[in-house]
Amino acid sequence: MDFQDIVLRLHNFWRGHGCLILHPYDVETGAGTFNPATFFGTLGPDALRVGYLEPSRRPTDGRYGKNPIRLRLHHQYQAVLKPPPSNIQQMYLDSLEALGMNLAEHDVKFAEDDWESPTLAAWGVGWQVCLDEMEISQFTYFQQMAGVSLDPVSVELTYGLERIAMVLQGVESAYDLRWNDRIAYGTLWREKERQFSIYNFESAAVERIQKMFTLCEEECQASLVAGLVFPAYDYALKCSHLFNILDARHAISITERESFIARIRELAKACAQGYLGTGGIDAYPTT
Amino acid sequence: MPTLLLEIGVEEMPALDIPCLAQELHATTSKVFTQEALSYRQIDVYYTPRRLAVLVRDLKTQQEERVRSIKGPPTAVAFDSEGCATQAGIGFAQSQGVTVRELGQVKYGAKIYTSVKRSIPGKETSEVLLAILPRIIMDLHPKKTMRWDSSGLSFIRPLRWLVCLYDDKLIPIELGYLRAGRKTYGHRFLKQEEVVLDGATSYVQTLADSLVVVDPGERQTMVLDALREQADRLGADYLVDNELLSRIVNGTEHPTPIFGSISEEFLSLPTEIVHATLREEGKFVPFSLADGTSPCFMGFRDGMPDKEGIVRAGYERVVQARLGDSRFFFDRDRQSTLAEKVRDLHNMVYDARLGSLWEKVERIRALAGAIADHTGDGLGQEVDRAAFLCKADLVTELVQAFPELQGIAGGLYARLDDESNDVAEAISEHYFPISSEASLPKSRVGTIVALADKLDTVIAAVLVGEQPTGSRDPYGIRRQANGLIRLAIEGKVDLDFFELLESLEETYLVMERNGAISDVRRFISGRVAHLLRQKYGIGPDVVACVAAVTGGNFYHIFLRARAVTTWHESKDFHSLIAAFSRVCNITKNSAETDFNPSLFKSEAEKALWREYLKVEGSLTSLLEEGNYEQGIKLLLSLRDPINCYFEDVLVMAEEVSLRQNRLGFLGALARLFYHIGDLSKLITTSDSRQTNPASTQEKR
Numbered sequence: 001m002d003f004q005d006i007v008l009r010l011h012n013f014w015r016g017h018g019c020l021i022l023h024p025y026d027v028e029t030g031a032g033t034f035n036p037a038t039f040f041g042t043l044g045p046d047a048l049r050v051g052y053l054e055p056s057r058r059p060t061d062g063r064y065g066k067n068p069i070r071l072r073l074h075h076q077y078q079a080v081l082k083p084p085p086s087n088i089q090q091m092y093l094d095s096l097e098a099l100g101m102n103l104a105e106h107d108v109k110f111a112e113d114d115w116e117s118p119t120l121a122a123w124g125v126g127w128q129v130c131l132d133e134m135e136i137s138q139f140t141y142f143q144q145m146a147g148v149s150l151d152p153v154s155v156e157l158t159y160g161l162e163r164i165a166m167v168l169q170g171v172e173s174a175y176d177l178r179w180n181d182r183i184a185y186g187t188l189w190r191e192k193e194r195q196f197s198i199y200n201f202e203s204a205a206v207e208r209i210q211k212m213f214t215l216c217e218e219e220c221q222a223s224l225v226a227g228l229v230f231p232a233y234d235y236a237l238k239c240s241h242l243f244n245i246l247d248a249r250h251a252i253s254i255t256e257r258e259s260f261i262a263r264i265r266e267l268a269k270a271c272a273q274g275y276l277g278t279g280g281i282d283a284y285p286t287t
Numbered sequence: 288m289p290t291l292l293l294e295i296g297v298e299e300m301p302a303l304d305i306p307c308l309a310q311e312l313h314a315t316t317s318k319v320f321t322q323e324a325l326s327y328r329q330i331d332v333y334y335t336p337r338r339l340a341v342l343v344r345d346l347k348t349q350q351e352e353r354v355r356s357i358k359g360p361p362t363a364v365a366f367d368s369e370g371c372a373t374q375a376g377i378g379f380a381q382s383q384g385v386t387v388r389e390l391g392q393v394k395y396g397a398k399i400y401t402s403v404k405r406s407i408p409g410k411e412t413s414e415v416l417l418a419i420l421p422r423i424i425m426d427l428h429p430k431k432t433m434r435w436d437s438s439g440l441s442f443i444r445p446l447r448w449l450v451c452l453y454d455d456k457l458i459p460i461e462l463g464y465l466r467a468g469r470k471t472y473g474h475r476f477l478k479q480e481e482v483v484l485d486g487a488t489s490y491v492q493t494l495a496d497s498l499v500v501v502d503p504g505e506r507q508t509m510v511l512d513a514l515r516e517q518a519d520r521l522g523a524d525y526l527v528d529n530e531l532l533s534r535i536v537n538g539t540e541h542p543t544p545i546f547g548s549i550s551e552e553f554l555s556l557p558t559e560i561v562h563a564t565l566r567e568e569g570k571f572v573p574f575s576l577a578d579g580t581s582p583c584f585m586g587f588r589d590g591m592p593d594k595e596g597i598v599r600a601g602y603e604r605v606v607q608a609r610l611g612d613s614r615f616f617f618d619r620d621r622q623s624t625l626a627e628k629v630r631d632l633h634n635m636v637y638d639a640r641l642g643s644l645w646e647k648v649e650r651i652r653a654l655a656g657a658i659a660d661h662t663g664d665g666l667g668q669e670v671d672r673a674a675f676l677c678k679a680d681l682v683t684e685l686v687q688a689f690p691e692l693q694g695i696a697g698g699l700y701a702r703l704d705d706e707s708n709d710v711a712e713a714i715s716e717h718y719f720p721i722s723s724e725a726s727l728p729k730s731r732v733g734t735i736v737a738l739a740d741k742l743d744t745v746i747a748a749v750l751v752g753e754q755p756t757g758s759r760d761p762y763g764i765r766r767q768a769n770g771l772i773r774l775a776i777e778g779k780v781d782l783d784f785f786e787l788l789e790s791l792e793e794t795y796l797v798m799e800r801n802g803a804i805s806d807v808r809r810f811i812s813g814r815v816a817h818l819l820r821q822k823y824g825i826g827p828d829v830v831a832c833v834a835a836v837t838g839g840n841f842y843h844i845f846l847r848a849r850a851v852t853t854w855h856e857s858k859d860f861h862s863l864i865a866a867f868s869r870v871c872n873i874t875k876n877s878a879e880t881d882f883n884p885s886l887f888k889s890e891a892e893k894a895l896w897r898e899y900l901k902v903e904g905s906l907t908s909l910l911e912e913g914n915y916e917q918g919i920k921l922l923l924s925l926r927d928p929i930n931c932y933f934e935d936v937l938v939m940a941e942e943v944s945l946r947q948n949r950l951g952f953l954g955a956l957a958r959l960f961y962h963i964g965d966l967s968k969l970i971t972t973s974d975s976r977q978t979n980p981a982s983t984q985e986k987r
């Protein structure tokens with residue numbers, strides 16, 4: 001099954017379970033959780049069902065295109081359901097079968113992996129789902145988002161698509177995956193991985209990035225003052241991404257690290273408070 | 288008699304937390320059943336990641352009859368001074384349907400109340416179970432809980448089903464949105480996952496038929512047998528610690544070994560890194576071959592054997608990628624030398640109040656240097672170099688990815704940087720011992736740096752007021768102090784650490800607070816006493832004896848304790864203690880004073896003086912060598928002269944100057960014994976006979 005087929009099948013599967021099928025957010029994110037559909041959607045009392053693809057950029061994971069599974073940009077598929085159905089584990093396993101996986105042939109484990117994001121002031125309880133000991137998904141019952149205790153809680157299923165595709169196509173390296181019947185994943189992505197790795201680890205202009213961080217932080221704060229939570233959140237996301245570049249560049253000492261994270265966290269919390277404060281907007285309704 | 292089964296179905300629980308939770312389930316069940324007067328023969332608890340099960344065997348069908356006493360008004364209120372019932376007394380009796388005469392009495396606190404004894408007939412067990420079983424489940428306290436629906440329940444992971452059978456009878460307990468039934472689930476990846484249980488007693492077998500081994504002991508045997516067999520086949524050792532074993536045993540319902548090998552391209556990577564990579568997240572068990580390479584590992588599939596080799600290929604793919612990561616970290620770390628990394632320690636905070644790791648390294652260097660000076664092994668240069676480099680690996684990518692490689696990674700990199708063997712070995716060993724049973728550094732340089740590192744951690748924590756209290760020990764300094772003391776004792780380090788502290792005041796000047804150094808002494812002395820008892824098996828009275836003389840030479844304290852223990856059982860020694868006690872008793876209230884031997888009159892006095900001089904002359908050098916056994920033997924020669932002395936000499940002479948002179952001499956004699964300790968703290972067998980009740984009876 002081609003990489004692009006996997007995405008289409010997951011869209012279909014979750015559409016069948018009543019999810020809104022959305023698109024990747026067009027601001028850099030480190031994980032699907034940062035997409036506003038999850039960030040704002042999990043807040044508040046209203047039901048939520050969404051599914052979307054999210055390219056996730058993690059500068060420190062870059063390996064110059066040389067590691068078979070560690071990537072600076074990998075593709076996450078994310079399904080979020082609030083409240084969680086009681087058969088959600090089975091539903092998740094069914095989605096793997098829908099991708100053509102014969103689970104009886106593999107070793108599937110739900111291994112404890114509680115999730116926490118200090119930048120989002122969010123945490124949840126759950127597992128990494130391992131297929132033959134390779135982590136292919138993160139399965140999390142969110143308990144808190146942006147410092148707010150969630151009621152009802154949401155469940156988030158995050159699929160690591162490259163890894164799942166490797167199993168399905170039986171290849172040893174993500175770069176050997178078929179994107180479609182003509183183009184290999186490597187053809188599409190290897191050079192980008194190489195260039196971004198050089199950029200993130202060696203070339204990004206530390207001072208300029210630090211300035212950009214401060215500018216985005218100010219823009220976020222200014223938008224919050226104007227009561228514009230969605231634009232504000234975009235700038236919080238940018239801060240998070242810029243921080244990740246600085247981190248990969250080893251430009252942040254351990255002491256500074258904490259304070260950078262705290263600055264982003266304050267922005268995220270303020271966005272959440274602004275959103276809940278508007279009273280009753282349901283940004284991603286189910287009906 | 289019938290058996291009760293309660294099975295709690297849960298989404299996969301964290302492997303390491305399950306045993307504890309199961310133990311709690313066992314304890315709570317036994318407590319509640321006893322409270323509720325439900326008699327049974329035995330409780331067995333089983334568990335897998337997806338279920339906790341309790342089987343109560345031979346549970347009586349009827350609750351035992353219980354007697355409850357119902358409290359009425361105080362007796363003084365219920366009856367008047369003539370003993371006649373008052374209105375209150377009559378009212379209470381009537382309300383309980385008894386006559387006034389049938390009222391009993393019961394004491395609550397200081398007051399006496401009227402009471403009525405009521406026997407409560409036992410209910411049917413199944414009725415009681417309905418009420419208590421949900422409570423037992425909700426009384427469990429997992430380390431971390433979560434919510435998953437709107438029932439308000441919280442647990443370690445979502446509760447998904449309940450089975451409750453009393454033999455073949457269904458007990459339909461309710462909890463949240465769940466209601467107990469007969470339906471359980473076999474192994475998740477069986478075609479026919481749902482299983483209907485027809486009775487409690489067949490539980491273990493029925494699940495075994497559905498590929499679930501509910502007994503954790505049996506799963507552990509399966510895992511260890513597989514590892515042992517493979518190791519024998521390879522002529523290798525398998526490297527599994529308790530945590531990794533528990534992750535495998537409690538992370539699977541049916542562990543099946545899958546053997547895999549490592550691609551040759553990684554054989555050039557240091558073995559320590561390969562092993563750490565394999566053990567990461569508790570997935571694979573490495574095998575270590577005699578020649579140091581480990582081209583293979585074992586993982587455990589949850590399910591059946593992997594006939595097509597699909598799982599094996601998957602495991603190998605994961606290991607390949609992980610090792611690729613490790614090599615990436617290794618290569619990046621190798622872009623600068625360990626010595627160059629030291630300056631990055633400026634940016635790593637050790638503690639907000641204690642400064643950066645750089646500052647810690649500076650203190651370790653000062654301490655290690657001072658220790659090396661005293662122990663005089665001529666290793667000053669190596670010690671300083673090792674101390675300088677010992678924390679540099681904390682900034683490496685390898686240690687950030689595998690924290691358990693701290694020290695080991697530093698040693699590896701030092702060797703590759705062409706640091707001397709002594710230095711490299713010392714770096715890799717300086718965290719040793721990592722537990723009370725773990726091994727100590729092999730090298731002398733490693734021992735000295737390890738001593739300095741631990742001493743600094745302890746001093747620094749105490750200086751900022753973080754001494755451990757109860758279970759709170761934020762810097763883990765109990766363990767650090769234990770390590771320090773073990774290093775000194777087992778490394779035979781003949782050095783007084785407290786004197787060393789005095790000489791190092793400058794190093795800790797910045798953090799000085801009043802009285803802190805004596806806090807450090809007190810804390811460490813407490814640990815010495817603890818370790819002598821717990822680790823070295825020294826009797827509590829011997830510990831009290833040697834601890835009466837405080838000091839910072841832990842090795843010598845240990846030697847003293849051991850010598851006293853050796854002599855402890857001998858009759859001669861007991862009589863020496865008696866003699867010593869006489870000396871102590873008579874001098875205990877007088878201050879240390881000078882004395883003049885020319886004033887000695889009787890022969891006994893002069894004889895004791897001569898013996899004293901002889902003993903004192905050789906004792907000091909014996910003790911400096913640490914030869915406490917000979918020292919005690921030498922002291923024994925004082926016994927007879929002391930006894931003669933007390934027979935002949937009246938210490939408390941009328942004449943003041945004579946009395947002072949004698950007390951002064953005996954004081955000096957007592958101090959001689961104090962080189963060993965306070966012998967009066969020792970419990971001799973003759974003492975224990977006195978307190979033996981049997982012997983008291985004889986006297987009567």
